[in-house]
Amino acid sequence: MDIEFKTLTELQIGESGKVVRLMVQGPTRRRLFDLGLILGTEVKAVLKSPLGTPIAYEIRGSILALRPGDSSKIVVTTESP
Amino acid sequence: MIASKDESNLDANVEYYQERHEDLEKDHDYLIALAGNPNTGKSTVFNTLTGLHQHVGNWPGKTVTRAEGSFTYLEKRYKIIDIPGTYSLLATATDEEIARNFILFSRPDVVVVVVDSTTLVRNLHLVFQVLEISNNVVICLNLLDEAARKGISIDSEQLSQELGVPVVPAVANVGEGMDDLVKAIAGVASGTIFTNPRHFILKTEILNVIDDITPYVKKVVGNIPNIRWITRRLLEGDSKIRRSLESGELTSLVNINQNTSNIVKPKEDELRELFNRVEIAATPIRETLHDHIASSIYADAEIIASKTVLRKEVSKENLDTKIDRILTSRIIGFPIMFALLLSVFWITIAGANVPSQLLADILFWFGDQLTLLFKLFGAPQWLEGLLIHRTYRGIAWVVAVMLPPMAIFFPLFTILEDLGYLPRVAFNIDRFFQWAGAHGKQAITMCMGFGCNAVGVISCRSINSPRERLIASANRVRYRKDICLKQYACRRACTVR
Numbered sequence: 001m002d003i004e005f006k007t008l009t010e011l012q013i014g015e016s017g018k019v020v021r022l023m024v025q026g027p028t029r030r031r032l033f034d035l036g037l038i039l040g041t042e043v044k045a046v047l048k049s050p051l052g053t054p055i056a057y058e059i060r061g062s063i064l065a066l067r068p069g070d071s072s073k074i075v076v077t078t079e080s081p
Numbered sequence: 082m083i084a085s086k087d088e089s090n091l092d093a094n095v096e097y098y099q100e101r102h103e104d105l106e107k108d109h110d111y112l113i114a115l116a117g118n119p120n121t122g123k124s125t126v127f128n129t130l131t132g133l134h135q136h137v138g139n140w141p142g143k144t145v146t147r148a149e150g151s152f153t154y155l156e157k158r159y160k161i162i163d164i165p166g167t168y169s170l171l172a173t174a175t176d177e178e179i180a181r182n183f184i185l186f187s188r189p190d191v192v193v194v195v196v197d198s199t200t201l202v203r204n205l206h207l208v209f210q211v212l213e214i215s216n217n218v219v220i221c222l223n224l225l226d227e228a229a230r231k232g233i234s235i236d237s238e239q240l241s242q243e244l245g246v247p248v249v250p251a252v253a254n255v256g257e258g259m260d261d262l263v264k265a266i267a268g269v270a271s272g273t274i275f276t277n278p279r280h281f282i283l284k285t286e287i288l289n290v291i292d293d294i295t296p297y298v299k300k301v302v303g304n305i306p307n308i309r310w311i312t313r314r315l316l317e318g319d320s321k322i323r324r325s326l327e328s329g330e331l332t333s334l335v336n337i338n339q340n341t342s343n344i345v346k347p348k349e350d351e352l353r354e355l356f357n358r359v360e361i362a363a364t365p366i367r368e369t370l371h372d373h374i375a376s377s378i379y380a381d382a383e384i385i386a387s388k389t390v391l392r393k394e395v396s397k398e399n400l401d402t403k404i405d406r407i408l409t410s411r412i413i414g415f416p417i418m419f420a421l422l423l424s425v426f427w428i429t430i431a432g433a434n435v436p437s438q439l440l441a442d443i444l445f446w447f448g449d450q451l452t453l454l455f456k457l458f459g460a461p462q463w464l465e466g467l468l469i470h471r472t473y474r475g476i477a478w479v480v481a482v483m484l485p486p487m488a489i490f491f492p493l494f495t496i497l498e499d500l501g502y503l504p505r506v507a508f509n510i511d512r513f514f515q516w517a518g519a520h521g522k523q524a525i526t527m528c529m530g531f532g533c534n535a536v537g538v539i540s541c542r543s544i545n546s547p548r549e550r551l552i553a554s555a556n557r558v559r560y561r562k563d564i565c566l567k568q569y570a571c572r573r574a575c576t577v578r
Contacts, residue, residue: 033375038372051512061201
């Protein structure tokens, strides 16, 4: 089993990860909490915009689109057999 | 998110709420607060409950809309205030500050939280925070039709047991569940329905710290309800709670309920001791306190969801995902977008020609008949000029020119909206707007501006970031000045020369 650390931006479409670090503070961090993105949350990348950004992620049953400015600060672990 | 820098307004707000509380006493029996996440159908619930008995203004000193309405049930008058939609009550943004302050300081008899059934866990984040501040809560489980479409069903009885408060299933935009909601509100307000709200469980270390500090808070404010919540807010560094402690406002809240509104300032040395201890206790944990609270809330929310939410297997989901993949694909995403939007515009312009001409013919013919009538009665020239040439012709021209395009454009655009296509437009085109420092949603506001610019400007409120919102609405003003096709007609409509 291979455990990797990636930022959310690096997640491939269809790939899931578990949040281990949120490298943001203050209002942005609180906003992410409000939307359910906390440590330990499962995130799955589901859609990519035709121009590459933003990318849509599935979080706790709902879809959230994030720009790379935000998704590059969220670190997840992925497990690939 | 906007961090409220306007601390000086807090005292003014609190006084305002306390004064209003006395005012409000006179024209209603019960005060209801309507809270919830954005886009949960809160406004629909508000409108259904209040009908035309509503008044829209602003929260004092802020540019946030405040809607106030009333209804009567079994001879009791209920005044209901629509609080801004927020995801939490941490009071770090203006909307949250208003929401939290209203629930805390204006002491509504019931807080109704409108919840989106399709994203229950996320909505529970706010619900738990409301349950921390108020015991008299009713949950309105809205958008059940949307949830059913996604294969989600929720056991509202079980949810009610888990949360300890009444849960009313509803589909507000067809009026379903509204009667039950009123009954639940009435029950909680009068005390005939008993609530026992659930509180999320914090980690032991934090509970210990709260245990240590609470006695000192008690010394300052006395034994008020939800005192442990006050302790927690102090530990989190909530400056507004701290100030209301210092000024004695918080203590007087208890007194309001007992009908003696004396503001008793707390003893200086007790205050100082409390704040010192809070500082010492909070410093090592402050960084992570909010993280712990958020994860405790979500952990509890997930547990509740696992017991009450049933997701049917994902066959419908596959269709939605497939459609999304086509709509946002690199190859045909944009062509589809242009095709759809251009056809809406084309249908509007082409389709409006004939009706416009027809309307113009009919209305102006009628105008000529009116002129003849006036002449028949020998009416003076100035009267005919004022009533027919100015007023009637102006209105007729505007109706003929503006009504057909708007009557075609807006229904078509609304169909796109109801299909859920518009967020895909914003998603596809956002990159361009990022380069301009704006938001993809501006594409939609620009489109709506083609129908009616006033609507375009108002729709800018869906953009969260203040800077991006400003760019979007300023763009609409610019558009109106420079390129809007209807601006001449609009100006003429507004000024009967």
